[in-house]
Amino acid sequence: MEIEPEITVIIPTLNEEISISHCISKILAVFRDNGLEGEIIVSDSSTDRTPEIAASLGAKVIRPKQRGYGAAYLAGFRHARGKYVVIGDGDDTYDFRQIPALIEPLKHGADMVIGSRFNGEILPGAMTPLHRYIGNPILTWMVNVLFDADFSDVHSGFRAIKKEALERLDLRSPGMEFASEMMVRARQKGLVVEEVPITYYPRQAPSKLHSFADGWRHVRFVLLLNPLPFIAIPGAIFALVGFVLMILFAVKGQVATSHLHSFILGAFLLCGGVQVVVIGILMKIYSVTHRYEERAGIIVSIMDYHSLERLLFAGGLILVLGFFSGMSVIIAWVQSGFGQIAEIVNAVASLCLGTIGLQIIFMAIFSSMMLLREENGDTKNPA
Numbered sequence: 132m133e134i135e136p137e138i139t140v141i142i143p144t145l146n147e148e149i150s151i152s153h154c155i156s157k158i159l160a161v162f163r164d165n166g167l168e169g170e171i172i173v174s175d176s177s178t179d180r181t182p183e184i185a186a187s188l189g190a191k192v193i194r195p196k197q198r199g200y201g202a203a204y205l206a207g208f209r210h211a212r213g214k215y216v217v218i219g220d221g222d223d224t225y226d227f228r229q230i231p232a233l234i235e236p237l238k239h240g241a242d243m244v245i246g247s248r249f250n251g252e253i254l255p256g257a258m259t260p261l262h263r264y265i266g267n268p269i270l271t272w273m274v275n276v277l278f279d280a281d282f283s284d285v286h287s288g289f290r291a292i293k294k295e296a297l298e299r300l301d302l303r304s305p306g307m308e309f310a311s312e313m314m315v316r317a318r319q320k321g322l323v324v325e326e327v328p329i330t331y332y333p334r335q336a337p338s339k340l341h342s343f344a345d346g347w348r349h350v351r352f353v354l355l356l357n358p359l360p361f362i363a364i365p366g367a368i369f370a371l372v373g374f375v376l377m378i379l380f381a382v383k384g385q386v387a388t389s390h391l392h393s394f395i396l397g398a399f400l401l402c403g404g405v406q407v408v409v410i411g412i413l414m415k416i417y418s419v420t421h422r423y424e425e426r427a428g429i430i431v432s433i434m435d436y437h438s439l440e441r442l443l444f445a446g447g448l449i450l451v452l453g454f455f456s457g458m459s460v461i462i463a464w465v466q467s468g469f470g471q472i473a474e475i476v477n478a479v480a481s482l483c484l485g486t487i488g489l490q491i492i493f494m495a496i497f498s499s500m501m502l503l504r505e506e507n508g509d510t511k512n513p514a
Contacts, residue, residue: 152184
């Protein structure tokens, strides 16, 4: 009878023939020295000898259907049998001899454990200054602010999690943003997450990270899960400031001669702010319809079909008001004998009303399209 492993270690690899033997040897030593039943799964997309080396050392080698950091782990999870699942890169930057330190908190109440490089030691040459002092701290800060967390190293690739907790996360991201998704999902699902200090070592082979492209994928994903604080709320503030400026200078009078530039600035802030709010709301709806988030809060009322109909009506009404404001400018021009007129307030107001009306109308249309997609059951992750 085959003994079920207590620990499954999953390693994603892409041309790691230089380092994969060191990683597997360390894991096997941990199993042997601690009397643990374990299995090693290498999720490989290599074109070199990595899979042959891994298989010769006793690892189970699988081939993901698509390439990508997250895709490799998702494929590996489907084969995992252990009570505890450990993940770590195959470039020997993480010391797999520290696996017991990650497993221990899982035995005492934790659901997931992160090996924190920033609470531990980062050896010289292991991480570029761009990643160490800018990229990782900023992205970690974003996750902490948006999801009320207190992580020190959101993008550590050395983690351990209980199998049943892993199944609750419903992870789906195929790219580098997988690291962020795992942390955010853990927070959203109420998992008990602990951090332990680890040592981070230099790579033996050239790095495969693409700093700005991968960084953007993380930012995009985090904002997708919670776009309101960083997108919709700032947009609403800009729109309010712009509206107040426009009203203030319109009431004050003499816009054409004394306050033209300030009035136009107000119009820009108003229209731009509304556009940013619309984008934030659409991102939120996209996140919900694609099951990245649960329906909760104000988005529930916005996604109601009756609310969308009211938005269409409101957008149409604002568009009509803009039309009449524009018509007043044309009428004044005709009455002047097609001469020079000073209708700055009405002209800019017409532009703003027309633009905002169209923004609201198209937001309602796009929202309805996403809801229709959800009702048809087409919620597959497009990433």
